[in-house]
Structures are given as structure tokens and as C-alpha cells.
Amino acid sequence: MNTPLVVFENVAKHFGDFVAVKELNLAINAGEFIAIMGPSGCGKTTTLRMLAGLDQPSRGSIYIGEQLMNDVRPHQRDTPLVWQSLALFPFLNARENVEFGLKMRNQDAQIRRSKAMEWLERLGVAEFAERNVDTLSGGQRQRVALARSLVTEPQLLLLDEPLSALDAHLVIRMQSVLTQLQRELGITFVYVTHSQSEAFAMADRVVVMSNGEIAQAGVPRDIYREPANRFVAEFVGRNNIISGTANTVDEKSIQVKAPMGTFDVPTKTNTPDTDKKFSAGDMVTFVIAADLVQVTRTKPKTENSVECSLISEEFVGSMVTLFLETADGTEFKVQLQERELSTLDHTTEGAFYLSWQSDSAHVLHG
């Protein structure tokens, strides 16, 4: 195991009475593309700003490459940040913006210019080098901002929701630009976003934050399929969350009795260090992802099924989400391919039956 590039050790950040980061322990490996994701106010941007030295931690230590960074001033670090607002200097043209970091390192004008042009070329905006940055489009400005951050060849690049101002089709294009760059350069990207699609599309590892703490950290698939707790289950994807009491518990599964039925749930969880053992009579919450639920008009013979009525449907291109409700008022979401819907006779009145494989369900802790 190689030593991590960045380490947060019991880091907290308070702004007066407001606790932005409560208790953060996180190690980021060299060459990793890590996404920090969470709703606004969860502490993700503060975490990034502490890495850049723009905010000082109230407690704890931050190491970059084994050096304690707590008292290192922002301009003495090599942690360029791609700002949400891009923060391009309006009094400089595109090339001069890119040269800025090299100029601050007192590099020769000739070298500055050629390096800046090299990066503008690499990001495909060399033709706009002498243009005023205010006259560039959002995507072009984005690329200039990236070039400006990368021109000093840092080990660590920080990105604060850089794509949030772009059109949807540009976001997709910039995502592939970013992942390709990260792979080619082999440097560490720390990417802060509120968008799970951006995080899942690009990151090797996703850290979900909530109220200044890490709710879950893991590879995108684990975050998506095996959420650790109710917060992640609700924040990520479309999950149906069911609570009940444990009837019987054995090595492999728990039988949960909920108001709308009795279900078998595997005991495997995604929080190995806090692996909680359930016993009969305990309160158990589990999730079943909306896309792992089958919906039929005839009562299925399998276990783990519930009877519902259809409330509404939401059509987003190839995917359709059905919103259903059980007799006791619990809401269920089912996600299916649009072409699957056409084989389901969903327009006539009557009951719908939802069912799923036992091992599709996933137990939550907390």
C-alpha cells in the first residue's frame, strides 16, 4: 500500500457558531480521482478550501505529501483550484490568465508564453489565446481556467463544482475531457460536486458528506448499490426505503416484518468496521433500488412482493419512473426502460404487484 498524498486527521472547521466540518478523517491516494459529494452546506467546499489553505482548520491536521499544511499560506502551496465561478482575471487575456501562476513563480517570459500556449493547445482553445476572457463562451472559459490551474504541473488539482454553470451537453463533453486529462497526467483530482451523475461518471472513489461528516466513502458502485445509511440512500439514486422489525435472524439473512409485508434481507452491509449484528425484535431499515424492482399486473409467486396502486409516472426519455402506493400509504418508486413499460398493461385500473430478489435488498445502518 503506497502512502496517501493527502490526509485529513480529525479535521474540524467552525465559522463562529456554525460547524462547517465536524470531524473529518480521509486519506486520498496519489493519482486518485476523488469526488466529494453532498447537498449544499454539507462541508464539501470548506473541505476543498482547507486543502487550498483558503480556510484554516479549527482543529485537526491536514497533510499533503507527509507535510503538515495547517500553517502553510495559500500562495506557498501548489494546490490550484478550479473555481465554480472560474475566477478568470478580466483584465488579462486568455493566455495571460494561463501565464499568471508561472509569472508568480518568476518564470522567464519566453518560457511562460510557450508553456501557456502548450496548455491552451492541449485543451483546444489556443486560437482564443489573445482574446479577452469576457468574450469567450462558457465552455471555452472553462478550458482556459483548467489550463491556468494545470500550467504549473501540480500534483493535486482541486475542482469546486466547475461544471455547474454549463449546459447539459457541455457537461458531458467536459466530463470526458477531465477524466482523460486526469488519466494522462496521473495527478490527483479532488472534485467537489452536488451532482451524483458527475461524481459517478468521473470519480474512482466518491465521498458523500452530510452535516460536516463523511456519510460514506467508496467506489461509485458501492455508494449506489450498497448505501451505508439512510442519508446516502435518500441522497443517491432512487431508493425505496422500508423499515420493520426483525422476525428471525440467521447468518445470511434477516426476516423483516414491515406494515406492507414480510421480506427477506441479506445481512451483508457496506460498513465493515461498524458491522452491527441484528437480533430478533430489532428495528431494521433496508433499501431496494427503484431499478431492481419488477412490476407485474398478476400476483407473483415469489416472496418479497407487495400490492400497490399506481399514483403517477415520470417520463425522462428512455427511462420511466412509476410512483406507486401500498394500502398502508407507503410510497414505492419503480424505474424501468420505456420499452418495458409498453409490455406492461399499465393504463387499466387495478392492482400492481412489485417484487424483487432477496439479495437485491440492502440493510442500512443508521
Place this chain on the structure above:
Amino acid sequence: MTSRDPLTHQVANKPTRKLFDSFALSWRLPIIVWQTLFFLGPLIFMVAMSFFLVKNYRMQEAFEFVNWSKMFSRNYFWDSYFLTFTLATLSTAIASLLAFPASFALAFKVSPAVRRWALFLLIIPFFTSYLVRIFSWYVILAESGALNALLDTFGLGPYTMLNTKFGTLVGYMTLTLPLVVVLQTFALSNIDRNLVQAAHNLGCSPFRSIYAVIMPLAKTGLIVAALFCFILSFGDFVSPYYLGGSKPPTLPILIIDTTKSGQQWPRAAVVAVVMMVTLITIAFAALALAYRTRASR
């Protein structure tokens, strides 16, 4: 019956536009009338007067260049011009430099509440007469005044400060410094803080960021503040007269002297027109510099 356009089915509605124009004009009219009567009119009259003649202490309408050639051939006129220009330039430089640290602190280092109070306190000097403020400097700057008494305790002085160029500049600062601080503070407060932090993030030290980022971002406001300082100093009569001793005279004092000696209003008009042309040139140059954006292909 209103006619309808067969293609767009819109009602032809031509008179509305005209009505609106006269409505807008009625709002603009007072300022146009005011400026014509009390600014443009006297200005034209002043230029015309610079070509008049004075005979037997009476002014006669004429169109002669004699006033211009007389004034331009006199050394005292050019001495006065360069003195005034130099003092106003010095005043602008000193006021801008003295004001900047204060404005910087007010814009970046204090809470908004402190900033509001400070701006309020900076406006208070304008409540009292400028003349009163200038006379109060006598007590401080006089040979036996407060400042020399203080210097005496260190074994220094006494220094002559009244009736010197130093005295004039102290007077100019009294007039301009609060205004320059207010204008600079507004300019610096409007800077996007993210841009300053972005500069730090890219390796720019806080000190270097002042001229690498903050001054370019606040350029327009800083130049406008300096321009106001120059205009006020260049045209000020009170400070050079009461604190500067009026010898050698600055241009405003020269105007007074010229009118007093032999009713030479036309020659005073020459001085006034020269001042006007100088200020207009400086103002245009400064504003062009302030609002210059880089050429873009």
C-alpha cells in the same frame, strides 16, 4: 377604425412613439436648460471675453488676439501654470498614496458596520466650511503653533510651514483626502473576493496581489478618485492663498490678481480658458485610461 396589418394582424400604432418622446424630453428639459443657461452660456461668454479689449478701465467688445499674445509671452504666466500643474499633480500622487492603505483596510480588513461608520465620518468634514478648516491649520502650522511645539520637545525646528508649498499641499489634502478615501474604498469594496483568493491560490503573495490583481481590478475607481483630486487641487484658490502665501501665484490666484489690476477681465478669461482646456484634456485622458478595455480580436 384602426387599420390592421394584413400579415401580422397588429394594430398600426404610430403616434405612441412620438408621444413617448415628448414625455421623455419633458424630463430631460430642465437639466438641458440649466446646463445651457448656467454652464454653456457663461463658458462661451468667457471664451468670447478673452478676445475683448480694455480701454480706460472699460471693457469693449472686440476680436483681438492681443490678450492671448500678452499672457503667453509673459514668464509669470508660464511659471504660474507649471507651478499649479506640478502642485496639483503632487497633490494627486500624495493623496492617492496616502489614501490607499486606509481605503484598503476599510475595504478588506474591517466589518461592513465599521466600514459604514468610517465612510460616514469621512463625509463629516464636508459639513463644515472649507475656509474654516483651512484657518484651523494656522494654529497647527504656525511658527509658534502646535506642530512646532511638539517638534521642539524632540529638539527639532522650528520650521516655517505657513506660506510654503508644503502649506499649500496640506490645504489640498484637507480638501481632497476624505473624498479620495471614500472613492477608493467604494472601488476596492466592489472587487470580487474570489479573484483575489484565486490569485493567492496561484502563488501570488498577499502583498504582490495588491498590484497584480487588486489595483487592475479597481483601476477605474482609483483613476476617477485621482482625477477628482487633480480637478479640485488645480482649481483651488483657498489653500494656495491662505496656506501657500500666494507667492508665486497659482492660476486661480493669477485670475484674481489680473482682475484686480486694471480691470483686466479679458486676460483673466485667457487664464480661465487655459485652465478649462487643461482640465478637459486631463479628464478625457484619465477617463480613456480608466475605461480602456484590452483590444480583442
